[in-house]
Amino acid sequence: MATQKTSPSRIDPVTLEVVELIGTVVARYHEEYEEAAAEHALTGAQARLLSLLSLEPLPMRRLAQKLKCEPSNVTGIVDRLESRGLVERRPDPTDRRVKLAVATEEGRKVAKSLRESLRFAREPLAGLGEEERVVLRGLLRRMLEGDGVV
Structure with missing residues (x-):
């Protein structure tokens, strides 16, 4: 089946519907993420930062880039x-001028609990077969490749 290109000035109905569906998925995800964060007495921004740090230590500037905010916001x-014992600052072993933010053991536990409490991330995806989830993952990665996200 050949795919048909549309001109940039005209968006086809299927593309419009896909854009609306993606918007709905994003809104539901953010809503549930905020609720999960609140259950851990965190703001959404704190939860996102903690989740990032549970994967790897990051310099403050890189955190600001990933969160798309000002470095001063990341500092706060x-x-x-x-102050809650979830994160600590350490000098970067490769450049002592740079400070890394690092999740503590407790911070990693909270981040894991946060991920596990996201029903939206589990329930709808559970309705898809493994092959469908692999296809969806591939399509989403392909959409994001141009942005340097994946």
Whole structure:
């Protein structure tokens, strides 16, 4: 089956519907993420930062890039998470001028609990077969490749 290209000035109905569906998925995800964060007495931004740090230590500037916010905002978020014992600052072993934010053991536990409490991420996807989830993952990665996200 050949795919048909549309001109940039005209968006076909299927593309419009896909865009609306993606918007609905994103809105539902953010809503549930905020609720899950609140259950852990975190803001959404704190939860996102903690989730990032549970994967790897990151410099403050890189965190700001990933969260798409100002470095000063990241400093405030890290301060609050640090006061709760969820994050700590360490010098970067490759460049002592750079500070890394690192999730503590407790921070990794909270991040794991947060991920596990996201029903939206589990329930609808559970209705898809493994092959369908693999196809969906591939399509989403392909959509994001141009943005350097994947």
